[in-house]
Amino acid sequence: MSEFALGDVPLIAPHYQPSGLMPVKTMDEYRVLYQQSIENLGQYWAKVAQELEWMEPWQVDMEGSLPDFRFFSGGTTNVSVNCIDRHARANGAKTALIWRSETGERREWTYHQLPPETARFATSLKAMGVGKGDVVAIFLPNLLETFAAVHACYRIGAIYNIVFSGFSPEALFDRLIDTQPRVVVTADGTFRRGRVVPLKAALDKVIDRLPSIEHVVVIRRTGQDVTMRAPRDIYWHEAFNDNTPLADPVPVEANEPGFIIYTSGTTSRPKGLVHSGVGFLVGTYHNVRYSLDIRPEDVYWCTADTGWLTFPIFELVGGLAHGVTAIVYEGAMDYPNPSTFYQIMAEHRVTKIFTAPTWLRMLARYGPDLPAAYDLSPLELIGLVGEPLDPATWQWVQRHVGAGQVDINNTYGQSETGSAWVSSVAGVTPLKPGSCGCALPGHAYAIVDAKGQPVATNGTGILTITAPFPALARTIWHDPERFTTQYFSQFPGQYTTFDSAVQDRDDQLWILGRVDDVINVAAHRLSTMEMESAILDLDGVAESAVIGVDDAVKGQVPVAFITTRQATITADEWTHRVTEQIAENIGAIAKPAQVFVVDAMPKTRSGKIVRRLLKEILLSGEVKGDITGLENPEVIDALCATIRPEGR
Known part of the structure; x- marks a missing residue:
């Protein structure tokens, strides 16, 4: 895909049929509801909140603006009542949690x-x-x-x-x-x-x-x-x-702090983001409804670790708020063998999954024979978050895991947003492999240039949030000044995501990665996500990661890392294929300065490739920071032995 031909990706009508619980049934209804929600934010979120149980009613739907805002002021409720007690009263015999472990153990509540x-x-x-x-x-x-x-x-x-x-x-x-x-x-x-x-x-x-x-x-x-x-x-x-x-x-007032979660501190100390407990409940309840359309009969599995906000959003709070029957898994999903994931899906007849794009790429690396050996026919919907999903993997999973009938909803959100607020509406909005769908109702945004001016359709810019919503973080623990300076100083009155994005002519949002991941090569702005997607279209490539490094002549140059499914091809041949693929799909300006074939990428437990570690190894030949949060810290030594900068 050339910059920026993402709008040329065809729309795919959803296979999933929305339940009667979904507030909208057609794309036109979504558009109308979205516009109404933005024009009347307080009223919209009040209507969502009224679906939950409250102890005391609120006096004001919404007040203030970014960064200081409040929803449902004076209203009180309790998150545990909404996630547990009300479902126990209505259907206490229903299975809430099915715990499975890589050890083979199983428990249920x-x-x-x-x-x-x-x-x-x-x-x-x-x-x-x-x-x-x-x-x-x-x-x-x-x-x-x-x-x-x-x-x-x-x-x-x-x-x-x-x-x-x-x-x-x-x-x-x-x-x-x-x-x-x-x-x-x-x-x-x-x-x-x-x-x-x-x-x-x-x-x-x-x-x-x-x-x-x-x-x-x-x-x-x-x-x-x-x-x-x-x-x-x-x-x-x-x-x-x-x-x-x-x-x-x-009773807890709607804006009181509920929990603290820390973002990674790669350049400074970690940030303790403070979320309102009740605001988070309302936001995640809304998010799960639109992104997953949880029904009473669903068996649902969020594969994330408790320590990453994906799990509280989609299972611990947002999932339970809908009375879901949820899989809770301890351990590595491909241990003791790659079939473990499929075995659990088939045994429990899982209908919906929420996972990470990197896990889908890992499934593709294991090949199509494994899913073919299991009855995965109950599966209807796969939700994703964490990083951009390449179209090649989207197509592979839809074909081999979903038998051509499963919808793949690649969403977007951050720890700060408390929800995956960019998402397809399950069974309603059309899909585009690689995009993150549309903004959900109640979420106002803009894509702007460095001066804060809106960019045109298909233009690359910085994604900002222009109005509050209940799940948005309220401050940084004991450091409100840092919160305001970090997120609201670049564009006053707007929350800066620091992510580069494009909105195509079908209103689909494409997240290109962090602003730092859009690199400047000889004055040309190039998306590392776009390069990674082009590489993944090559037969035999399982995973790809592209970083930008400084260059004395061009300012920056891309460097590519790949894992492969074809060990018989030499590294030199892979370098040739990757270079030609990028040149053909994006242009000669985007040719990588180096291509490294590695056995494995460093990943978090949520499945994200940690590109900063690849860059650190490339630049210094070692990793000095803490790596205990990695899924596979043992790969670092092998990567240090494999990755060598040019001229070293």
Whole structure:
């Protein structure tokens, strides 16, 4: 695709038939609703919020503007009531959570079982001195108890801080010293690719430097011996029992903080984004409705890790708000073998999945024989978030995993937005392989140039948000000035995503990556996403990543990295093929200065390729930063041995 021929990608009518729960049924109805929602934002979000249970009504639908805004002022409710209690009352026998592990273990909770586990642990937290506004750190993998721990915090109005279970002790320390939690909920360990990841031991390495921590609650997951220092440390199963009273839900005002989640700090300290608990509930409830159209009969699987915001959006809060039956998976989805993912899908007759584009590329790398061996016929919809999806993988998955009938909805959002607010409307809006769909109702935006002026259709610009919505982050923990400076200073009155985007003539949004990922080669602005997509169209290429590096003559030049499915082709031949492919599809100006064939890419557990590590290795030959959050940290040594800058 040349710049910028994305609008030439044909629209594909959705196969999925929307349920009666979907607010719109046609593209024309979507357009009308979207325009009405933007003209009357407060009224629109009030109508969404009224579908949930409230303890006290609000006085004002919406007030203020970016960055200082409020929704449903004065109204109170409780997130745990909306995600758990109301479904337990309506259909308590329904399975809420199906927990599976790479070890082969399986457990289930119904909506009848989830409230007492949650409410009794909430009582235990209160006994430990935790009250409304206090911070509780959740350092857990994907377990059933993770749901109870988070919603116990919601129940008593505590602020929780989920910390990714793969972080190193120092990365954990950086987040806990900032939030000063009174209680940490963790596990003795978790399983990942057949190994035990010691969580309690990681906490023990830094806890003496964290004086705020009064109690540590430990879930016995692996059975390994851990140090328990009484009375501070207590096991989950000893913290409460069947006789423990059930904590009543605390009314929480709609704009009060609900949780803190940290974004990666690659150039400075991590940012603790503060989200309103109730605002996040309303936003994620809305997001899941439009993007996934969850129905009572669905069995749904969000493959993300608890520590990434995708999981709270699409399962922990947004999914439960719809009374979903959800798969909760601990471990690596391709362990002990690549068929694990398909086995679970077939066994539970999964109808909808939410995952990452990189995972779909991994499935393609494993080949079509695996999905052909399983009955995947119940599958109707695949939702995605995390990075752009290339059209080649879109087509492969639709053909081999979905038998030509599955819709693939590649969405877009950020930790800051608290929702994937760019998305196809399930079964309603047409699809384009590679695009992220359209803005959902209630979300106003603009694509602007460096001076803040709107760009024309098919023009590349910076994506901004021009009006508030309930799920948008409210501040940075203990640093409101940094929040305003970072996100609202470039274009006053607008939130800057720092992502480059294009809107085509069909109103489809294409996210090209971070502004830094649009590189300038001899005064030509080139999208690394567009180059990656062109490379992935080559037969035998499984994954691709393109970065820009400084060049004395051209300013910047692209460098490409690929993994392949054809080991018989030499690296020199791959270099030739990749170079010619980019020249043919984009132009000679975009030819990469180097092409590296590697065995594996460094990835997060949510499936994103960590391109900054590829760049660091290319420039310095080593990685000095923390890599414990990677899915596969063992690949770094091999990459350092393979990747060499020109002239080294």
